[in-house]
Amino acid sequence: MWLKDTNPEERRVLGAAFAGYGVDAFDYMVYTFIIPTLVVVWGLTKVEAGNIATAALVTSAVGGWAAGILADRYGRVLVLQGTVAWFTLFTVLSGFTQSYEQLLFTRAMQGFGFGGEWSVGSVLIAEAIQARYRGKAVGLVQSSWAVGWACAAIAFWAVFALAEPALAWRVLFWLGALPAILIVWIRRSIADPEVYRETRAAMRRVGDAGNFLDIFSRDLVGRTALASLLATGMQGGYYAVTTWLPTYLKTERNLSVLNTSGYLLILILGSFLGYLTSAWLSDRIGRRKGFILFGFCAGILVLAYTLIPVTDAMMLVLGFPLGFFLSGVFSGMGAFLAELFPSRVRGSAQGFCYNFGRAVGAICPALVGHLSGSLTLGFAIGVVAGAAYCLVIVAAFLLPETVGRDLDTQGEPARRDQAAAA
Numbered sequence: 001m002w003l004k005d006t007n008p009e010e011r012r013v014l015g016a017a018f019a020g021y022g023v024d025a026f027d028y029m030v031y032t033f034i035i036p037t038l039v040v041v042w043g044l045t046k047v048e049a050g051n052i053a054t055a056a057l058v059t060s061a062v063g064g065w066a067a068g069i070l071a072d073r074y075g076r077v078l079v080l081q082g083t084v085a086w087f088t089l090f091t092v093l094s095g096f097t098q099s100y101e102q103l104l105f106t107r108a109m110q111g112f113g114f115g116g117e118w119s120v121g122s123v124l125i126a127e128a129i130q131a132r133y134r135g136k137a138v139g140l141v142q143s144s145w146a147v148g149w150a151c152a153a154i155a156f157w158a159v160f161a162l163a164e165p166a167l168a169w170r171v172l173f174w175l176g177a178l179p180a181i182l183i184v185w186i187r188r189s190i191a192d193p194e195v196y197r198e199t200r201a202a203m204r205r206v207g208d209a210g211n212f213l214d215i216f217s218r219d220l221v222g223r224t225a226l227a228s229l230l231a232t233g234m235q236g237g238y239y240a241v242t243t244w245l246p247t248y249l250k251t252e253r254n255l256s257v258l259n260t261s262g263y264l265l266i267l268i269l270g271s272f273l274g275y276l277t278s279a280w281l282s283d284r285i286g287r288r289k290g291f292i293l294f295g296f297c298a299g300i301l302v303l304a305y306t307l308i309p310v311t312d313a314m315m316l317v318l319g320f321p322l323g324f325f326l327s328g329v330f331s332g333m334g335a336f337l338a339e340l341f342p343s344r345v346r347g348s349a350q351g352f353c354y355n356f357g358r359a360v361g362a363i364c365p366a367l368v369g370h371l372s373g374s375l376t377l378g379f380a381i382g383v384v385a386g387a388a389y390c391l392v393i394v395a396a397f398l399l400p401e402t403v404g405r406d407l408d409t410q411g412e413p414a415r416r417d418q419a420a421a422a
Contacts, residue, residue: 002133002136005130005133006129006130006133006137009128009191010128010129010130010137012189012190013124013125013128013129013190013193014125014129014137014140014141016189016190017121017122017124017125017141017144018140018141018143018144019144020080020084020117020121021117021118021121021141021142021144021145021148022144022145022147022148022151023084023088023148023176024087024114024117024118024145024148025144025145025146025147025148025149025152026148026149026151026152026155026175026176027087027088027091027110027114027148027176028056028114029148029149029152029153029242030091030152030155030156030172030173030175030176031052031053031056031094031107032053032242032243032244032245033152033153033156033172034156034169034172035049035247036247036250036251037160037165037168037169038103038169039247040165041165041166041169042099042100044100046247046369046372046373046377047366047369047370047373048100049247049369050243050365050366050367050368050369050370051104051366051369052100052103052104052107053107053239053243053362053365053366054362054363054365054366055104055107055108055111056107056108056110056111056114056362057111057235057239057358057359057361057362057365058108058111058358058359058362059108059109059110059111059112059115060111060112060114060115060116060355060358060362061111061115061355061356061358061359061362062111062112062115062355062359063083063086063111063112063113063114063115063116063355064115064116064118064119064351064354064355064358065115065119065348065351065352065355065356066112066116066351067079067082067083067115067116067117067119067120067347067351068116068119068120068123068212068347068348068349068350068351068352068355069212069347069348069351070347071119071120071123071347071351072212072344072345072346072347072348075192075196076120076123076124076127076192076193076196076347077124077190077191077192079116079120080116080117080120080121080124082113082116083113083114083116083117083120084113084117085113086110086112086113086116087110087111087112087113087114087116087117088113088176088177089113090106090107090109090110090113091110091173091176091177092173092174092176092177093106093109094106094107094110094173095169095170095171095172095173095174096170115355115358116351118354119347119350119351119354119355120347120351121141122138122141122333122334122337122338122350122354123334123338123346123347123350124190124192124193125137125138125141125334126138126334126335126337126338126339126407127193127195127196127338127343127346127407128193131404131405131406131407132283132404133283134283134335134338134339135279135280135282135283135287135331135332135335135403136279136280136282136283137279137335138279138331138332138333138334138335138338139275139276139278139279139280139282139331139332139335140275140276140279141334142275142279142327142330142331142333142334143271143272143275143276143279143331145271145275145327145330146268146269146271146272146275146323146327147272149264149268149271150265150268150269150272152172153264153265153268154265155172155175156172159171159172159175195343195407196343199343199344203344211345212345212348212352214344214345214348215341215345215348215349215352220341220345220349223340223341223399223400224349224352224353226395226398226399227336227337227340227349227353227395227399228352228353228356228357229357229391229394229395230291230333230353230357230391230392230395230396230399231333231353231354231355231356231357231358231361232356232357232360232361232388232391233295233357233361233388233389233390233391233392233393233395234295234329234330234333234357234361234388234392235357235358235361235362235388236357236360236361236363236364236384236385236387236388236391237298237299237302237326237361237364237384237385237386237388237389237392238326238327238329238330238361239361239362239364239365240364240365240367240368240381240384240385240388241302241322241326241381241385242326243365243368244365244368244369244377244381245264245267245381247377248306248377248378248381251377252376252377252378263315263316263319266316266319266320266323267319267320267322267323268323269320269323270319270320270321270322270323270324270327271323271324271326271327271328272323272327273324274294274323274324274325274326274327274328274331275327275328275330275331276331277324277328278290278294278328278329278330278331278332279331279332281293282331282332282335282336282403283403283404286401286403287332287335287336287339287396287401287402287403288396288397288399288400288401290331290332291329291332291336291392291393291396292392292393292396292397294325294328294329295329295389295392295393295396296389296393297321297325298322298325298326298328298329298385298389299385299386299388299389299390299392299393301318301321301322301325301326302322302326302381302382302385302386302389303382303385303386304318305318305322305382306378306379306381306382306385307378307379307382329389329392333354334350336399336402337349337350337353337354338350338407339402339403339405339407340399340400340402343407346407361388364384364385364388367380367384368380368381368384371383371384
């Protein structure tokens with residue numbers, strides 16, 4: 001109901017960011033579904049599959065930080081359009097690859113745009129929405145990951161039902177191009193937020209070009225470090241589970257492709273509702289308590305799900321809460337990072353912290369692949385993800401609460417300098 005209190009510009013920004021992040025999710029999650037097919041068609045090993053996933057996440061970390069820096073200098077909307085075009089191009093090219101090495105390259109290149117889209121889009125939505133609805137708005141946009149994930153699952157089932165596996169996996173990559181054309185068109189009607197334009201104008205008046213290294217200054221370095229660890233735990237746990245879950249269900253649970261897709265849709269529904277519920281809670285009880293609650297529950301569920309013997313029926317029941325908490329922990333992140341840092345370095349800080357977490361967390365899929373050589377795949381997933389969620393709880397406990405903070409009243413250095421000059 002809070003959407004009724006937003007103005008048309010805010011709703012356009014919400015719609016554009018929601019659709020963009022959904023396309024991002026589709027392009028990333030498609031790969032997780034085709035790993036078992038590539039194992040058969042190409043003889044891809046688990047280590048090679050993990051390396052491809054990790055390569056995309058590592059480059060997405062670099063792309064996310066770079067996009068944040070560029071967004072502070074050239075504007076949120078312009079850089080956002082570039083990131084969408086970039087990851088769309090290399091998703092399509094992935095469908096033409098003929099070897100492990102080629103796919104490794106295209107997925108690594110796709111990662112640059114994949115990381116940049118979230119970094120810039122989350123800053124844009126946080127700056128464009130009223131403070132009292134910021135957590136809900138960013139969480140709503142975050143929920144589009146579940147929508148993109150669901151579209152990938154449905155497309156996987158439909159394409160593999162109509163085409164041979166050797167062709168079907170390529171078609172899935174090619175489908176990643178279709179929605180991005182619409183997203184680029186929509187974003188042409190979105191302007192940079194007022195708080196960004198005012199900050200840049202104030203900086204120009206005092207000759208301040210800005211420096212992304214300010215996030216490591218004495219005043220901000222502590223927040224930068226802790227926020228980076230928070231992002232590391234979230235993404236390490238999430239990627240360890242979602243990268244390997246389809247393979248785990250098929251190889252160790254012996255589920256068919258149809259049952260795997262059906263089960264994942266239940267997991268995705270839980271994820272979607274988890275995003276929305278966590279977004280509401282982040283505005284209601286605060287960002288930190290929300291992270292701690294969802295991180296703790298996600299860790300417990302992952303351990304129970306992968307380390308304790310359960311029947312298929314029990315596993316189906318656990319799928320909904322697993323998706324609910326595994327994804328819900330992310331909802332407050334975009335608003336929290338925006339509130340932690342001043343506008344002059346907000347894009348750089350958000351890009352660095354979230355994507356530092358992505359780069360370090362990207363080790364987790366490869367680590368699971370390596371550990372599965374001596375352990376069962378389920379046990380490897382449980383150990384890695386459980387440790388990651390412990391890190392979420394510790395980092396959230398040490399960070400300050402920011403809920404309700406006005407982004408345009410944080411004592412921008414450029415404005416202080418302007419006032420002193422006057």
